[in-house]
Amino acid sequence: MAKTNLKGMTVEELQDFIVSLGEPPYRARQIFRWIYKGVTDFEKMTDLPRTLVEKLKELSYIDKIGIYKKFQSRKDATVKYLFLLSDNNIIESVKMEHSYGVSVCVSSQVGCAMGCAFCASTIDGLKRSLNSGEMVDQILVIQEDIKKRISHVVIMGSGEPLLNYDELIKFLNIINSPLAFNISYRRITVSTCGIVPEIRRLADEGLPITLSVSLHAPEDDLRDKLVPVNRRYPILELLDACKYYIIKTNRRITFEYALISDVNDSKECAVKLARLLKGLLCHVNLIPLNPVRERDFMRSKPENIRLFQEILRHYGISVTVRQEMGADIEAACGQLRRSIMNEVKR
Structure with missing residues (x-):
């Protein structure tokens, strides 16, 4: 047995x-x-x-994942962890320190099936989903390692969290429990490429978490190429689900927008994005692209990033540029895991 x-x-x-x-x-x-x-x-x-x-x-x-390797940034307090699972798969987590506390970026799957054109996590496809214990362990083991309390959690590592829905909800309930980590739901962010039925389902859970939607384009033709799930759930359908989420939770949605040189960083894209989101309770997080060796995309020039931000602000859209952390240790999702997997197999 x-x-x-x-x-x-x-x-x-x-x-x-x-x-x-x-x-x-x-x-x-x-x-x-x-x-x-x-x-x-x-x-x-x-x-x-x-x-x-x-x-x-x-x-x-009681299972426990192990630290396979960890990489400390020389630029800041960011640490990337590679965890070895019981089936010899590798997952990544990232610890970041801010003025408001310590946050951990958690993976929800081994690899990813979403196929986003600029992302390293999806290059080898999806291996499997994590169980809630493996998700919780990323926080537990990092907290033990750094001897500091984890105050914020973002589920933005490898994988599409909403395609691992049941385990995700168990994970959220556990880390929020006063008997475990007692992390406020308001300090938890769940990222998604835009799985519309599950966004609505998550809204009905009544959890006051922050939903982060990887948008990356202001129109369907471009988003179809960058985020292939858009072919199934196009932008207007996605925004309808986002509006439902806002109404049900009274929580502001964050839209992630990776700025890619000569792809989605033009003045026209900025204006289209501003008009698309006008009147929505939202915030736009502009992300200077983390270049991936296997991809041809380059990050936007600093002047283009500034102009894009200024245009959004002109239209009354709340916007910030994400602070870059851990670039020297390939802290972006999926970049390091692939280079280590062959070593694990050996």
């Missing part, structure tokens, strides 16, 4: 498991606390009776 992994269970799921062992429900909360203190040995859960410890050892285990 296969043992059950307890990491990644919600309190309610863990309670069901504990009750099935003939134990009182409150034991689930005790075990849950221990798990997210980083304890993986049932013998060290000192408030559990011996009979329960023996049952847990026989029927369950």
Whole structure:
């Protein structure tokens, strides 16, 4: 009989498991606390009776991912982590430090199926989705490593989170729990390429998280080429879902826009984007493109970035240029993982 992994269970799921062992429900909360203190040995859960410890050892285990390598930026406090999973897959996470706290960028899948034209994560396609325990472990292991509390989480690493929806929701519930990390939903950002049905589904969850939508183009013809999922969920359909999200949650949406030289950074693109988003409760995050070796795209010139930002502001659109962090350690999603996978296989 296969043992059950307890990491990644919600309190309610863990309670069901504990009750099935003939134990009182409150034991689930005790075990849950221990798990997210980083304890993986049932013998060290000192408030559990011996009979329960023996049952847990026989029927369950607590998985933990391991740090394969980490890379410290020489420019700032950014650290990229490569984690080795139990099936020898590699995932990436990034730790960033800001004036307001420590944030971690979490992966939701191994690789990505979305095929965005300028992204390294998707080059080798999707290997598999992560379970909620593997997602939580990225925060837990980094927090243990740096000896600092993680205050903010962005699910912007490799993968499309909304295509791993059920595990994503479990992950959000766990990291928000006062028994685990107690990270406010308002300090959590979920990124998506624009999976319309799941945006609406997420809106109905009633979680006050920030939704970040990877837009990258102001019109369908261009977005079809840069973000292929646009062929299934075109821009106006996507914006309708975004409006629904805003109405249901009363939360401002962030639109990510990677500025690519001579592709989507023209004055015309800026004006079209401003007119497209006019009147929407939103913020635009302009991202100077992280060049990828396997792609031909180049980042916009600084003067073009400034002009693009000025045009959006002229139209009353809230806009910032993302601060570049960890460029010297390939902190952009997917860049480092591919170069390490062959080493892992060897």
